[in-house]
Amino acid sequence: MILIDGKLTSQQIKEEIKSKVESMTSSGLRAPHLVAILVGNDGASETYVGNKIRTCAEVGFKSTLLRFDSGLTEEELIAEIHKLNDDEEVDGFIVQLPLPKHIDVHHITAAIDPAKDVDGFHPVNLGRMTEQLPAYIPATPKGIMQLLERYKIETAGRHCVVIGRSNIVGTPMSILLSRNAYPGNCTVTLTHSRTENLKEIARQADILVAAIGKPYFVTADMVKEGAVVIDVGMTRVPAPELKQGFKLAGDVDFKAVAARCSYITPVPGGVGPMTIIGLLQNTLLAAQHRIYPAHVRQ
Numbered sequence: 580m581i582l583i584d585g586k587l588t589s590q591q592i593k594e595e596i597k598s599k600v601e602s603m604t605s606s607g608l609r610a611p612h613l614v615a616i617l618v619g620n621d622g623a624s625e626t627y628v629g630n631k632i633r634t635c636a637e638v639g640f641k642s643t644l645l646r647f648d649s650g651l652t653e654e655e656l657i658a659e660i661h662k663l664n665d666d667e668e669v670d671g672f673i674v675q676l677p678l679p680k681h682i683d684v685h686h687i688t689a690a691i692d693p694a695k696d697v698d699g700f701h702p703v704n705l706g707r708m709t710e711q712l713p714a715y716i717p718a719t720p721k722g723i724m725q726l727l728e729r730y731k732i733e734t735a736g737r738h739c740v741v742i743g744r745s746n747i748v749g750t751p752m753s754i755l756l757s758r759n760a761y762p763g764n765c766t767v768t769l770t771h772s773r774t775e776n777l778k779e780i781a782r783q784a785d786i787l788v789a790a791i792g793k794p795y796f797v798t799a800d801m802v803k804e805g806a807v808v809i810d811v812g813m814t815r816v817p818a819p820e821l822k823q824g825f826k827l828a829g830d831v832d833f834k835a836v837a838a839r840c841s842y843i844t845p846v847p848g849g850v851g852p853m854t855i856i857g858l859l860q861n862t863l864l865a866a867q868h869r870i871y872p873a874h875v876r877q
Contacts, residue, residue, distance in 0.1 A: 580837055583726050583809075583844045589852035592725070593638050596859055600639035603866070611866035612641040613697065613858075614663055614672035618656065618682070619649035623815075624675045631673075634855050640862065643669075653682045657690045664692040670865040671697030673858070694871035697861035700746065709754055713870045715861040720751040722853025723788070723809055727762040732786075732807055732842060735764040740781050742797070742830070743790035744771045748811050752788050777801075794828035799835040808836060808843040811850050 604610055613635055615628050628644060635642035645659065656674070663672045672695055674687055688696075693703035699717040707714035716724075727734060739756045743749035749769065756765040765786065770777055772791065781787060781801040789797045790811035802808060812830030829846030837843050844850055864870050 580840050581730070581842045583730055583842050583849060585722070585726060585844060585849040585852045588726060588729055589722075589856045591729075592856050593634070593859070596856075596863060597638040599863060604639070608866075609668075610639050610641050611670050611862050612643070612668055613862045614643045614645060614669050616645045616647070616656070616659065616672065616674045618647045618651050618675070619679055621677065624677070628675050631855055631858065634859065638859060640859070649679045651679075651682075653686060656682060656687060660687065660690045664690075664695060669695065671695045671862040673698045695865060697858060697865055699751075699857075699861060705746070705751070708751065711758055711760075715864070715870060716755070716857065717747055717751045718857030718861065719748050719790075719811060719850060719854045720755055721857035721860065723752065723811070723850060724755055724762050725856070726809070726844070726850070726853060727786075727807075730842060732762070734762040734786065737765050737785035738768070738783055739765040739786040739788065740768045740770060740784035741788045741790065742770050742777070742781065743788075743792065743811070744769055745790065748790040749788075752790065756786070756788075789830035791830055793830060795830070795832040797831040797836060799832065799839060802836050802839045804839050805841045806839065808840050809850065810844050810846050813846055813851055 600610055615631060617624060617628050632642045632644055663669050676684065678684055678687065688700050691701055693701045696704055697715055699715040704714045708716055734756065741749050741753050753767045753769040756763055757767045768780055770780055774780065778801050782803050784803060784806055786807045787802060788809045788811065792812055794812060794814045794816050808831055810829035810831040814828050815825040816828045818824065818826040827847050833845065
């Protein structure tokens with residue numbers, strides 16, 4: 580069994596990004612600028628945004644955090660988004676999820692200029708991804724694809740089972756892995772909580788992607804001998820023996836499953852660090868106008 584080290588891989592890619600930023604700034608261009616919008620005071624969101632801001636500094640990006648209290652209206656948030664859409668000094672921005680219940684996330688996503696949608700959630704980017712046109716790929720699937728590539732894991736002709744159908748991870752993963760590319764050319768089965776015979780289907784997978792958001796959901800009897808297992812889950816579970824009172828658990832029962840795998844990602848230290856990498860890469864592409872040339876931006 581080979582452990583897929585997302586932490587090490589992300590550090591290698593950060594160095595690559597940093598080198599590109601240094602080349603940009605030394606030639607007189609400004610550094611890429613990422614803005615994060617945080618509404619409310621959700622603890623996990625605070626942590627995620629803090630990690631993103633800190634990582635921007637590591638690679639030489641400019642970053643800005645815009646904080647708003649949970650009483651911000653949907654109309655006010657959309658007005659802030661329009662300001663960022665029009666700001667030529669901002670290359671890309673994200674609206675950290677989850678949002679307060681009175682704000683419709685679909686309205687917010689639709690308000691973002693696709694050319695600055697570095698999370699890759701806008702329908703335009705998702706549609707372009709499906710058509711294999713240049714697009715910002717959602718950060719977590721983008722990170723997973725790079726892990727498969729950098730570990731030289733064979734994907735062509737393999738049966739991939741994705742557990743979870745979210746627009747953030749599961750559905751984009753199913754599309755990316757089925758595309759005529761490397762990594763890709765898989766035969767993909769997209770499953771979810773209501774799939775009948777899920778255990779039997781999962782056991783057929785050469786590559787199993789668990790993104791259902793339920794800790795320890797994937798057990799050893801769901802994994803074929805020699806499978807590649809990608810664990811996207813990250814849930815806080817009680818751990819009274821630890822100082823913080825909790826630990827991070829993946830969707831896979833790692834201790835039971837690892838012995839059956841050819842490759843597996845740990846939690847933490849697997850997919851998580853690569854998600855931020857995907858966001859940084861999208862922002863760099865935005866700064867370079869690689870996806871949307873400047874003259875076609877909204």
